[in-house]
Amino acid sequence: MPVDQIKGCVRFVGAGPGDPDLLTVRGLKLLQQADVVVHDALVSTEILSLAQSNAQLIPVIRDTGDTGESTGRLLVELSRQGLFVVRLKGGDPSIFARLSEELLPVCEAGIPFEIVPGITAATAAAAMATISLTSRSNASAVAFVTGHECDEKSTPIDFERLASFQGTIVIYMGVEKAATWSAELIRSGMSPDTPVSVVSRCSLPHQSTVSSTLFELSNDLEALRLPSPAVIIIGQVVTEDALIRRTSKPLLDRTILVTRPQGQSDELIHAFTLLGARCIQQPTIDIVPPPTWELLDHAIQTAWSYDWIVFLSVNGVASFVSRMREANLDGRALGTAKLAAIGPGTHRSLLCAGLQCDYVPNEIRAEGLANGLRDSLSKGRFLLIRANRGRDLLRCELERAGHVVDEVVAYTSRDIEEIPSAMQHSFDRLTIDWITVTSSSIAESAIRLFGPRLQTWKVASISPITTATLIRLGVRPTVEADNATTEGIVQAILRAEKTPVGT
Structure with a gap:
């Protein structure tokens, strides 16, 4: 039997620093064969997801009295059950990972083992x-x-x-x-x-x-x-x-405050980090469910009756798809309805959900959708999937063109009421170079939350609409993105950083 298929053996595998792309080929091969994966708590979920779907995942919770031998005894117990056991350790197993302590019970029990190195921190x-x-x-x-x-x-x-x-x-x-x-x-x-x-x-x-x-x-x-x-x-x-x-890393030593809702900043933070910036995340709004799902659920059940279903944000797609799956429905429930997305991010969300998008405007705002959809058919039926707040321009333009328009609130955008004291302390001690503002609702909440502080920071606005809101509230942005995307706002800051002051 090939050594890779031997069970009743413990494989100590280094998971590397966290990015799945930095896992070794050998480590990945063993992880995908494991019946049980005993893993450090800090091993990323992205790496754990590489294990086969029926593998048992057991986290190791360290306490002050644990020297590692208790984990070793667990490995002995699992291997004696004839299981393919992987002990997945962050970084490299041989560096500050209690390897010798975990190995001791395994060796005393006469159980064969293998050590697969990983990229250390x-x-x-x-x-x-x-x-x-x-x-x-x-x-x-x-x-x-x-x-x-x-x-x-x-x-x-x-x-x-x-x-x-x-x-x-x-x-x-x-x-x-x-x-x-x-x-x-x-x-x-x-x-x-x-x-x-x-x-x-x-x-x-x-x-x-x-x-x-x-x-x-x-x-x-x-x-x-x-x-x-x-x-x-x-x-x-x-x-x-x-x-x-x-x-x-042209943004080295720059500190950027990212204000998008929790769980929606990863792409922006990752882009800035690759360019050398340090990022602080302080959301200014929360995204929460609507007061009731009744209206959205009804819209999903009757979605087939519309000519166009228009998604005005990534959050709208997430709520729509989640409720559709909750009802055990898939794309077939939409019948012949065409789908439109306000921008490339919303388009990607639809594709990730297995839904084909029929229209994305070049102009990433409601005006772009209105210009592209108002003459797409005569007296059509439109369903707009939106937040609890925002502009009514698209509905008004479509109704002015003779269409029937229904709007459904798929999620609620709610202002953060106050900044945690620990974050306030950080603001007192740090120099913030930039703040990103990626919607009008974020602009309004940010000005209320940060007050006079915001006037001392450089402000990056994602779109003309957001810029107009900021100016109305007394803040003139330093830069505005050419297009309302993550890439657009990153490039706007990069251009500003490369331009000498006063030019």
């Missing part, structure tokens, strides 16, 4: 931050150090030796105790001005990279409140390739 973070961990001039050695030592360890970290280390230091799990170990390094002789780079959620859509110094690190981490996991790189290599990073 240090090298992944360095790549994402465009930092070379070694350098012929500044660093001919690299030290991997844990920032969260076991309390019972008999020989704690020797900070005096570490402070004089002639190379690059990479701290794993170091955010929580950064104030302690950074102070120890300075007390032991390391320069307070030593460059530091922090990479949070490396390779994931919400990745953030922050530049600091050893002295300022603790304050910066407190202000930014970077989520785990995070890797901290210390040494002259952090600034050595500054020119290269500035060329490849």
Whole structure:
């Protein structure tokens, strides 16, 4: 029997930093064969989704008294059941992953095992931050150090030796105790001005990279409140390739406040992060269900009777498709009705739901839809899937052309009432360079929430409609996107950053 098919064997597989594309070929092959996957809690859901659909997924929840041997005993128990067992570990199994502790029960039980390496957080973070961990001039050695030592360890970290280390230091799990170990390094002789780079959620859509110094690190981490996991790189290599990073990451050292609703900022944050920006997410509106689903459900049941069903947002598509599936219906329930989308994002959402879109205007706003649809037929029936608030232009234009128009609220856009105190604290300590404003409702809520602060930030508007709302409320945007898309708003900021002040 080929070794890949042997059951009753434990495979320790490195999951890498989080992006499924960075999983090794060997790791992927084993993951797709596993009967059971015992995984670290921080392994991304995207990687876990690569396991076969009937695989059992068991998260490992660490507690203060767990040394790893309890997980090892679980692996023994599962393998003795004749299962194909994969122990999926974040990063590389051999680096700060309690591998030896988990291996001990497996070895004592005489169970065969395999170790499949993964991309460790240090090298992944360095790549994402465009930092070379070694350098012929500044660093001919690299030290991997844990920032969260076991309390019972008999020989704690020797900070005096570490402070004089002639190379690059990479701290794993170091955010929580950064104030302690950074102070120890300075007390032991390391320069307070030593460059530091922090990479949070490396390779994931919400990745953030922050530049600091050893002295300022603790304050910066407190202000930014970077989520785990995070890797901290210390040494002259952090600034050595500054020119290269500035060329490849034109938004390096820029802080951008993203105000889209929770769960809808990933694409924008990912785009900014790839360009070197650090992103802070503070939604200004919530997207919640309508007061009742009755009207939308009825519209879905009678959707076949319309000539056109028009979707005015991604959220409208999500609600419509969700309720359609709740009723055990699919695209056949729409009969001969044609579908229209206000823009490319809404179009993509329809395609992802398996629904073919018949019309997308070049002009990404209600005027574009009205111009393209009003003369598409004579006295047609239109169903508009929309939010609880927004302009009535499309309905008015279609009715003026003699069409019958029904509107259904598929979701409610609700203002955020206040900013959490922790985020207020971050605003007090950080310099915000840009704020993105991607709808009129977000503009109105942002001005109410941020008040005078907003006047000190550069404002990127997604469309002429949003710009008009901002100006009406006393804020003139710094830039406006050429087209109302994620790419449009990113490019608008890039152009502004490349244009010298005063030109």
